[in-house]
Amino acid sequence: MTEQLSRPAAPTSPMPPTIEDNVNLTTGEVFLDRSTGHPVMQLKDVGVAFGGRSAVRNVSFDVFDREITALIGPSGSGKTTLLRALNRMHDTVRSAKVTGKIMLGDTDVYSGSTDPTLLRSRVGMVFQRPNPFPTMSIYENAVAGLRFNGVRKKALLDEAAESALVAAALWDSVSDRLKSHASTLSGGEQQRLCIARALAVEPEVLLMDEPTSALDPIATKRIEELIGELKNRVTIIIVTHNMQQAMRVADRCAFLLMGEDRTGELIEFGSASKLFSEPDDPRTLDYVNGRFG
């Protein structure tokens, strides 16, 4: 098990709601029904070290409800490492140590009283390579998370499977072969199945680690569109190497870069439009313009 919280962090007060959080500035649509305007997740001085060697440190930012937050930065800057800290995937790595404070709503992610399995059903994850369970059918994959969480009623499972597959834009192509093995799907379909599988558990936050990097451009485009649609349903944090992708899908952006000692640090965090057009830090400008990394 991972040790954490080397220092007690100050209790966090929720940020007051702002107009910007509740109104879509292009359409004027008001989100008051869903969006609280409060951050769903808060990172305070988060760091991750493997066997004493720090991989990423000093990361603080807020993740807002029903927004897409992109983590960008060159290879090795700790994007994956940071993302995996958010749902405690580092628990299985003995040498990993997570420091700082991560809040999910009122839950301290690394508090001793937080059940990691419960946490992971609130913070879902989609991986870089599609990883449906090969021994399970499409249907079983879609409801696997619900079954892990103790749902047994067939009617409930059926309903959830359909709703998740519809949400992942997969229902139309698989509804007549739900019993087929997941391995019969194409790579893009498999990734959408993995998204459906994560959505079925109805997480508050969905973590996606370069979800399109193993896919061709067309499959990538469909996943990107899907991500845009999912925004109404779930808060998304996505790691991407692709600047165009970040520009297309992200509301907010965090730029990580490793310093002299090869440890990743948060260089800049802000709205995507600002980060891509007039960032505060010259290193951000260099990176988004493809000048290094």
Add this chain to the structure above:
Amino acid sequence: MTATSSEPLGREKRHSRFSLPNGGYRAILIVGGAIFAALVIWFLYSIVNQSRPAFSTLGFSWIIQKTWNPNLHKFGLLPFILGTVETTAIAMVLAVPIGLGSALALAYLVPQRAKVLLGTAVELLAAVPSVVYGLWGVIALAPLFREYVEPFSSSAFGWTGLFNGANSGVGLMLAGTILFVMVLPTMVAISRDVLAVVPKEQVEGAMALGATQWQVLRKVVLPEARAGLLGAFILATGRALGETVAVALVIGNSDYIAHSLKSPSATLASLIINNFGEASGTELAALFGAGLVLLVIGLTVNSIARALVRRAGGSGSVASVAVA
């Protein structure tokens, strides 16, 4: 393996200076395959041929008759078939849960350093010659069984009727136990390797959905390793069925059907090794017949296990790797 593999290999373009021209590859593989096939056919033919006198003088029913008494010209194999199946069953009933549990622990729970140490120990145990296990059974386990295990089993489980008779130490129970100890390292070593190759992505995929460690093992790791685990089972069962010396040392060598787990008994393999020296004529043919029956039992277990894997939808490929 066999000549069928020559096709893809033969077409492969290699540029190493050690590579043979395509024709050379092909020739080596075809000759190798032919030699292998010829050996198998010759072997089977010899056994069948040698056992034929038993079938011609005794008919087919002698195989399942109850009495083995060469003086009376009776060569019934039933006591030995039962002894073989019973000792193997005892061994596997113990080896499957304990072996699987140890393999899971080795693959997923034990810290890295202990993993290496325990892994080496398991591989070492798998390489110990069976006669050593047999000697250990006679010297160390038999007295223990006579003094403690058998009296205890009789008083605790006597009501099952499986533990009647005197406490002699040697017998079905001890033979089954020795076989268990012998096949356990094989079970553990192969199962561990099979479990270890279940992709980390699958494990993490399940974890990320909120699965507990137990659910990850039960719903993702075990189903994916199923084919390979059955391979481990087949290999271990084969070893238990055919084990000769160790069993002959601890089973008590009785030609009668055992009426209790404490009774002395014999297996097809121990029958052969105990009688082969002085046998001739029909008895010798009957011993070859016993070998043939053992072969059939082994093949049956193998094909049942394979059918199970196939029906369960496993790839089967891992199993063949483990068995090969």
